Amino acid sequence: MPRIISPDSLISMKEAQKLILSSFKNQTKSRFIPVKNALGYTLADPVSIFRTIPPVTLAGMDGIALKSKETRGASNEHLREVSGISVNIGLPVPDDYDTIISPEEVRKTEKGQYLISKPISPRQHIIPKGSEAEKGQIIMQADHVLTPYDIAALIHFGVKDVAVRHWKVGMIATGDEIIPSKKEPHPGEIVDTNTIMISGYLQGFGVLTEGFPITPDEPDLIASRILSACDTCDIVLVLGGTSAGTKDYSVDAIEKAGNLLFHGVAMEPGKPVLCGSVMGKPVLGMPGSPAACLLSFFQFVFPLLKSWGVPIPPKKHVIGEITRDIEPFFGYDLFYLVRTRYEDGVIRIFPLEWEFGYITGISADGILHLPEWSNGYRKGERVQISLIR
Numbered sequence: 001m002p003r004i005i006s007p008d009s010l011i012s013m014k015e016a017q018k019l020i021l022s023s024f025k026n027q028t029k030s031r032f033i034p035v036k037n038a039l040g041y042t043l044a045d046p047v048s049i050f051r052t053i054p055p056v057t058l059a060g061m062d063g064i065a066l067k068s069k070e071t072r073g074a075s076n077e078h079l080r081e082v083s084g085i086s087v088n089i090g091l092p093v094p095d096d097y098d099t100i101i102s103p104e105e106v107r108k109t110e111k112g113q114y115l116i117s118k119p120i121s122p123r124q125h126i127i128p129k130g131s132e133a134e135k136g137q138i139i140m141q142a143d144h145v146l147t148p149y150d151i152a153a154l155i156h157f158g159v160k161d162v163a164v165r166h167w168k169v170g171m172i173a174t175g176d177e178i179i180p181s182k183k184e185p186h187p188g189e190i191v192d193t194n195t196i197m198i199s200g201y202l203q204g205f206g207v208l209t210e211g212f213p214i215t216p217d218e219p220d221l222i223a224s225r226i227l228s229a230c231d232t233c234d235i236v237l238v239l240g241g242t243s244a245g246t247k248d249y250s251v252d253a254i255e256k257a258g259n260l261l262f263h264g265v266a267m268e269p270g271k272p273v274l275c276g277s278v279m280g281k282p283v284l285g286m287p288g289s290p291a292a293c294l295l296s297f298f299q300f301v302f303p304l305l306k307s308w309g310v311p312i313p314p315k316k317h318v319i320g321e322i323t324r325d326i327e328p329f330f331g332y333d334l335f336y337l338v339r340t341r342y343e344d345g346v347i348r349i350f351p352l353e354w355e356f357g358y359i360t361g362i363s364a365d366g367i368l369h370l371p372e373w374s375n376g377y378r379k380g381e382r383v384q385i386s387l388i389r
Helices: 013-023 148-156 194-203 219-232 250-257 290-307 359-363
Strands: 029-034 063-066 080-082 084-087 099-101 114-116 138-140 161-166 168-174 208-215 235-239 259-263 274-278 281-286 317-322 333-343 346-351 366-370 382-387
Touching: 013 259, 013 274, 013 281, 013 290, 063 114, 138 148, 168 194, 168 219, 194 208, 194 235, 194 290, 208 219, 219 235, 219 250, 219 274, 219 281, 235 250, 235 290, 250 259, 250 274, 250 281, 281 290, 290 359, 333 359, 346 366
Parallel strands: 168 208, 168 235, 235 281, 317 346
Antiparallel strands: 029 161, 063 084, 063 099, 080 114, 259 274, 274 281, 317 382, 333 346, 333 366, 366 382
């Protein structure tokens, strides 16, 4: 049955983060995927190339290809008649021609030969075979995060598939009132948007996601879904059902499926977050409110994935003047969505009120953190925020 989350049972946010990180070690696997689909993924193994680039000697400019040895001794007084062929930049040059000059530097004879008045050095404007890379050469190391430029380079070098680190997060939205996003809600129904929101963040870092069927408020069924998700996923997120309402059963379900590590963290929003271990894998219960779900995701899922090697970029911060007082709630970590504005050479930070839905977050561009036991912030004080856009 649902539990009351008493203040005495709460653990601090730092304790919760430390417990998660110490309880679940890296379970990363790897898989092969097509290069064209690998943007943002992290390489699991070094990548060697399958073709020599360029495969033949190429012209580095439009001009006349010559044999440099035939130009030895040429001068204005002693013109040398040499063999040559017209070539275009980027196209092959026959093997016995080793230098290129511009057409203005020679005069063509009636015999099709060229008169030249100076010696020409070998390898001038020549792109030698294999000068960019040789077949079998390693061009990227493991743990390299693939950018659009990297994808183009791999295709250029003939690489079709790459081994990438494989992280997978399963998501189970719970609640009798939750419906799929494709349906129009009736009064009392809520569209499942948390799954879409969390998936978007994860997929941007090369993490696979799997959404399991929306699950009604039945502890046994939720527990069964958790076990199924743990079969195929590295982390499982149970979205909703973590509070102390009459139909919040996530904590019971996690205890049926495995072991509960904690339920309730001294933070707002996000107090009802919980964590358990099922089949040795982390199962986190996230509050159903979008704001609390997002904050819990940032504070608990991000650090765990980062410790496993997921290429989550560092947070970007700005410092500005806060536009109103923020009072502390001693013993709690408090978070505020904020909007920033540049005025008179100063960044001004406007704290917003958390609401159940999404409308506040649309205009927000950062998050302000007031740590536990802080004395709060006074209007005009310079504070640091984490950017979310």
